[in-house]
Amino acid sequence: MSWSFLKRFEGLVHPFGDAGGESDIRRVGALEPLPREANRFIWHFAAQAKWPFVALLVTGALTGIVEAALYAGVGWVVDALERSSPQSLFADHGLLLLGLAVMTLFARTAVLFGATVLEQQVLVPSFYNRIRWQSYRRLMDQSYTFFQNDFAGRISQKVQQVGEATGDFIITLLQTFWSFITFAVLTVAILGAMDPWMGAVLALWTLGYAWIVRELLPRIRRTGRAAADARSVVAGRVVDSFTNILSVKLFDTERRQDAFVRDGFAHSLEATRAMTRAISAVRVAVSILNGLMMTAIGAIAVLSWRAGGMSAGDVATALGLILRLNQMSGWMMFNINGLVRNYGTIQDAVATVSAPPALTDARDAEALPRAEGRIEYRGVSFHYGKGGGIIDDFSLLIRPGEKVGLVGRSGSGKTTLVNLLLRLYAVEGGAILVDGRDIATVTQASLRAQIGVVTQDTSLLHRSIRDNIAYGRPDATEGEIEAAARRANALDFIAELRDPHGRSGFDAHVGERGIKLSGGQRQRIAIARVLLKNAPILVLDEATAALDSEVEAAINENLDAMMEGKTVIAIAHRLSTIAHLERLVVIDRGRIVEDGAHAELVRAGGLYARLWARQSGGFIASGAAAE
Numbered sequence: 001m002s003w004s005f006l007k008r009f010e011g012l013v014h015p016f017g018d019a020g021g022e023s024d025i026r027r028v029g030a031l032e033p034l035p036r037e038a039n040r041f042i043w044h045f046a047a048q049a050k051w052p053f054v055a056l057l058v059t060g061a062l063t064g065i066v067e068a069a070l071y072a073g074v075g076w077v078v079d080a081l082e083r084s085s086p087q088s089l090f091a092d093h094g095l096l097l098l099g100l101a102v103m104t105l106f107a108r109t110a111v112l113f114g115a116t117v118l119e120q121q122v123l124v125p126s127f128y129n130r131i132r133w134q135s136y137r138r139l140m141d142q143s144y145t146f147f148q149n150d151f152a153g154r155i156s157q158k159v160q161q162v163g164e165a166t167g168d169f170i171i172t173l174l175q176t177f178w179s180f181i182t183f184a185v186l187t188v189a190i191l192g193a194m195d196p197w198m199g200a201v202l203a204l205w206t207l208g209y210a211w212i213v214r215e216l217l218p219r220i221r222r223t224g225r226a227a228a229d230a231r232s233v234v235a236g237r238v239v240d241s242f243t244n245i246l247s248v249k250l251f252d253t254e255r256r257q258d259a260f261v262r263d264g265f266a267h268s269l270e271a272t273r274a275m276t277r278a279i280s281a282v283r284v285a286v287s288i289l290n291g292l293m294m295t296a297i298g299a300i301a302v303l304s305w306r307a308g309g310m311s312a313g314d315v316a317t318a319l320g321l322i323l324r325l326n327q328m329s330g331w332m333m334f335n336i337n338g339l340v341r342n343y344g345t346i347q348d349a350v351a352t353v354s355a356p357p358a359l360t361d362a363r364d365a366e367a368l369p370r371a372e373g374r375i376e377y378r379g380v381s382f383h384y385g386k387g388g389g390i391i392d393d394f395s396l397l398i399r400p401g402e403k404v405g406l407v408g409r410s411g412s413g414k415t416t417l418v419n420l421l422l423r424l425y426a427v428e429g430g431a432i433l434v435d436g437r438d439i440a441t442v443t444q445a446s447l448r449a450q451i452g453v454v455t456q457d458t459s460l461l462h463r464s465i466r467d468n469i470a471y472g473r474p475d476a477t478e479g480e481i482e483a484a485a486r487r488a489n490a491l492d493f494i495a496e497l498r499d500p501h502g503r504s505g506f507d508a509h510v511g512e513r514g515i516k517l518s519g520g521q522r523q524r525i526a527i528a529r530v531l532l533k534n535a536p537i538l539v540l541d542e543a544t545a546a547l548d549s550e551v552e553a554a555i556n557e558n559l560d561a562m563m564e565g566k567t568v569i570a571i572a573h574r575l576s577t578i579a580h581l582e583r584l585v586v587i588d589r590g591r592i593v594e595d596g597a598h599a600e601l602v603r604a605g606g607l608y609a610r611l612w613a614r615q616s617g618g619f620i621a622s623g624a625a626a627e
């Protein structure tokens with residue numbers, strides 16, 4: 001029998017919740033943050049698959065009813081057997097027996113089938129995927145700072161956890177929990193009708209059960225939440241060790257790193273143990289409670305039979321129901337454990353997944369049209385959220401088409417200034433204007449579309465060379481991609497690339513963060529990418545630092561061509577690479593200390609002249625490098 005017909009049910013819940021496709025994702029922009037409170041977070045997603053969940057509620061109730069009916073059926077059969085002779089059984093009770101057979105065979109199977117398909121086909125893969133995808137999408141709206149302040153591994157773990165925890169929570173609640181409640185209510189009703197004392201025992205049992213849920217379960221929730229958090233800390237540390245493996249190896253810090261990770265594992269272990277202790281306490285309490293309940297009901301049933309109040313069939317029904325109740329209630333505690341643990345995981349994850357992005361587009365932000373390239377820093381202050389320092393009241397005007405070199409000691413704030421222009425951080429005072437428009441009033445995407453950036457350490461995505469070059473312009477043709485690679489002097493080495501899966505040339509994958517390429521090769525890919533993007537403003541932050549002089553000389557011509565007609569901000573410690581630019585702005589502690597052309601600054605004998613002298617071997621010459 002082919003089970004492929006089950007596929008029909010798989011598309012009932014959309015696994016992403018958006019139309020998808022690159023253009024759609026780009027157009028949507030930043031999304032509303034997800035609810036920060038666990039209940040509202042759960043509801044937010046439950047509402048996205050309302051009908052399957054309503055159906056689950058129905059199958060959950062039917063499961064409970066069928067369960068109870070089966071035990072009632074046992075009683076009817078016992079009574080029928082007792083009251084009939086073998087010869088007259090079918091004549092007397094044939095219809096009843098047939099009805100029970102039909103119920104057992106068809107109704108029960110149909111309900112079970114419906115519940116299973118709802119859970120396994122309609123909900124689990126699609127719904128979980130949808131939560132994870134939507135959480136990931138929200139996280140991608142977070143600022144650069146957000147990712148600098150956290151571990152990538154920890155965040156990714158939250159995305160995985162929150163999908164599973166939310167899905168499991170809702171399904172357990174609507175299916176397992178709900179069918180148990182239906183069953184328990186029917187049990188109380190059936191037994192209460194047989195003998196009020198049995199009803200009273202079950203009422204007491206319910207109170208005891210409620211007490212355990214109220215008193216003992218919160219401990220599982222608290223400890224469960226701490227355990228989930230400790231687990232994601234471990235994941236963060238483990239991923240951090242793996243991604244920084246080179247530093248770890250080079251500095252022989254393996255032991256220390258081990259200790260750091262081990263400490264994370266130990267902490268997680270402690271947190272998990274606290275949770276498992278709470279679980280044991282609950283299990284023992286339930287076991288004692290159920291023991292008391294079963295003994296009492298059993299005794300009442302036997303005594304009542306002796307007194308003629310109950311038939312043998314009633315006793316069979318009562319014993320069957322309470323045995324099942326015992327079994328189910330243990331299973332239920334297990335599920336409530338899961339339920340509260342999942343709830344704790346959701347509470348823990350929403351703090352990350354639903355955090356509102358710190359840096360968002362203004363509500364009425366417009367797209368910045370293709371820029372002329374006029375850049376103005378107007379009294380900009382920025383201290384990375386600290387009290388002061390880094391950049392204070394910084395003003396600089398760069399005219400369209402001007403090529404400016406930023407010079408300054410390490411840590412003087414050069415990269416910070418260009419990151420502010422890119423709005424990776426929001427200024428804390430003053431404003432930055434592009435073409436006279438405050439960059440805080442335009443969309444981040446349209447701003448960044450106007451700026452091509454090459455940095456010293458470009459990390460590439462683990463995709464093909466082609467995808468990496470076309471990243472800034474997905475609609476580029478094969479010819480354009482190749483031309484950009486040629487101009488970046490990258491064609492030769494690309495032709496020789498081959499990855500472990502046998503893909504070569506432009507199809508070769510580059511390893512995580514481009515780790516399988518040399519620094520210079522990565523930089524050439526980054527240059528090709530920016531050439532292809534062809535943005536009117538260029539930021540070159542140590543753009544050729546990783547290249548040897550030969551390659552640098554070979555692509556300099558192309559770089560000059562690339563700069564043609566564009567506004568350029570170039571940063572380089574090797575002053576010879578930027579000395580020829582028409583304007584050099586010298587920065588010290590976030591302030592401009594000199595501003596002029598190379599020859600002028602060398603003549604002035606200030607900070608630039610000193611830096612230049614040191615690099616050119618003590619010989620203060622004007623113009624030598626400016627050719």
Ligand SMILES: Nc1ncnc2c1ncn2[C@@H]1O[C@H](COP(=O)(O)OP(=O)(O)OP(=O)(O)O)[C@@H](O)[C@H]1O
Pocket residue numbers: 148384390408409410411412413414415416417
């Ligand atoms: N994410 C951050 N959080 C807090 N402080 C930071 C952060 N990034 C940089 N800084 C601080 O800001 C100052 C300026 O750093 P920046 O990277 O802008 O300097 P730079 O001039 O580009 O240096 P280099 O030439 O070494 O690249 C430094 O003192 C640095 O410690």
